[in-house]
Amino acid sequence: SQQGEEDPQALSIQEGENATMNCSYKTSINNLQWYRQNSGRGLVHLILIRSNEREKHSGRLRVTLDTSKKSSSLLITASRAADTASYFCATDAHQGAQKLVFGQGTRLTINP
Amino acid sequence: DAGVTQSPTHLIKTRGQQVTLRCSPKSGHDTVSWYQQALGQGPQFIFQYYEEEERQRGNFPDRFSGHQFPNYSSELNVNALLLGDSALYLCASSLVAKNIQYFGAGTRLSVL
Numbered sequence: 001s002q003q004g005e006e007d008p009q010a011l012s013i014q015e016g017e018n019a020t021m022n023c024s025y026k027t028s029i030n031n032l033q034w035y036r037q038n039s040g041r042g043l044v045h046l047i048l049i050r051s052n053e054r055e056k057h058s059g060r061l062r063v064t065l066d067t068s069k070k071s072s073s074l075l076i077t078a079s080r081a082a083d084t085a086s087y088f089c090a091t092d093a094h095q096g097a098q099k100l101v102f103g104q105g106t107r108l109t110i111n112p
Numbered sequence: 113d114a115g116v117t118q119s120p121t122h123l124i125k126t127r128g129q130q131v132t133l134r135c136s137p138k139s140g141h142d143t144v145s146w147y148q149q150a151l152g153q154g155p156q157f158i159f160q161y162y163e164e165e166e167r168q169r170g171n172f173p174d175r176f177s178g179h180q181f182p183n184y185s186s187e188l189n190v191n192a193l194l195l196g197d198s199a200l201y202l203c204a205s206s207l208v209a210k211n212i213q214y215f216g217a218g219t220r221l222s223v224l
Contacts, residue, residue, distance in 0.1 A: 031211055040200060042116070042215040043155070088154050092211055099145065099168050100204075100213060102154030 006089060006103040014111050019076045021106040023089035024069075030094050032065055034074050037086045037105070046074075046087075079110045114139060116205050116216035124222045125193050133188040133219045137205030143167075144186040145213060146178060147202040155202055161186055162208050190221075198223045 007022045025032070031050045035043040049056045049065045049072070056063045062075040076083055086107050090100040117136045125131050137144050143162045147155035157170035161180035175191045184205075190197055200220050204213035 033212070035215075040149075040151075040218075040220075042202060042217040043204075045212050045214065048211060090154075095211070098211075099157040099160060099170060100147075100155075101157065102147075104152075104154045 006087075006106045008106060009104070010107045010109070012109040012111060013079060015079060015081055017079055019079050019083070019108055019110075021074045021087050021108070023072045023074070023103050025072075025089070025091045025101075025103075026070065027091075028093065029067070029091045031092050032063075032072050033090045033092065033100065034061075034063060034072075035088045035090060035102075037088065039085075043088065076108075079108075081110050081112050084108060084110045116203055116214050118201075118203050118216035118219050120219060121217070122220045122222075124224060126224050127193055127195060129193050129223075130189065130191045131193060131221060133190075133201050133203075133221070135186045135188070135203030135205075135216060137184050137186070137203075138214050141205035141207055141214070142184055143206045143208045144180055144184065145204045145206070146186070146188045147204065148172070149200040149202060149218070151199070158188070193223045195223050197221065 033048045034046040037043045047058045060077045065072045086105045088102050088105045090102045119134045145160040146158040149155040159169045160167045164180045177189045180186045200218045202218045203216045206213045
């Protein structure tokens with residue numbers, strides 16, 4: 001079963017705009033990760049935030065984590081057509097390589 | 113440096129048949145995890161192998177089995193295929209002490 005929900009399920013914006021995706025989860029976590037998937041292919045790791053962190057940045061990506069609300073958000077600034085993909089959050093309950101529990105994903109479309 | 117490689121890319125089987133999927137981890141990685149991704153869903157954890165043993169298992173029946181070889185490569189076997197086994201099967205490799213997993217491009221299995 002999925003760990004949580006992602007919101008929205010689909011998002012369509014114009015190139016240059018910012019895109020925000022939200023993720024909620026159900027159980028305690030060690031860390032939360034965001035992955036990108038292009039056209040049903042393999043997943044690419046974007047960013048990891050640990051349970052004791054509240055915000056993290058990587059290039060045009062900004063991730064926040066609120067463990068009291070069991071939620072996270074991913075912000076992509078200045079979107080590009082190449083950002084068109086599905087984005088998944090995944091939770092990891094333990095330190096070290098353990099099973100990832102994925103949400104159902106947000107399908108992001110960037111219109112030129 | 114090759115990433116995670118999976119074979120075959122696509123596979124078509126009929127109900128009741130058996131299938132074997134293969135995965136070579138990223139160089140230097142010692143842990144392999146397998147995920148099943150149905151169309152429009154997030155990946156679901158099947159199991160993880162480390163030191164040639166199954167380390168963790170998700171909620172999948174015994175028809176799903178695996179193996180890890182001394183060179184860290186891995187196989188996923190599915191017996192008595194059902195129509196519902198049609199999905200993208202993803203392999204991910206990592207270091208046992210690290211949280212980030214690196215995914216292959218997947219094997220798309222169609223069961224007719």
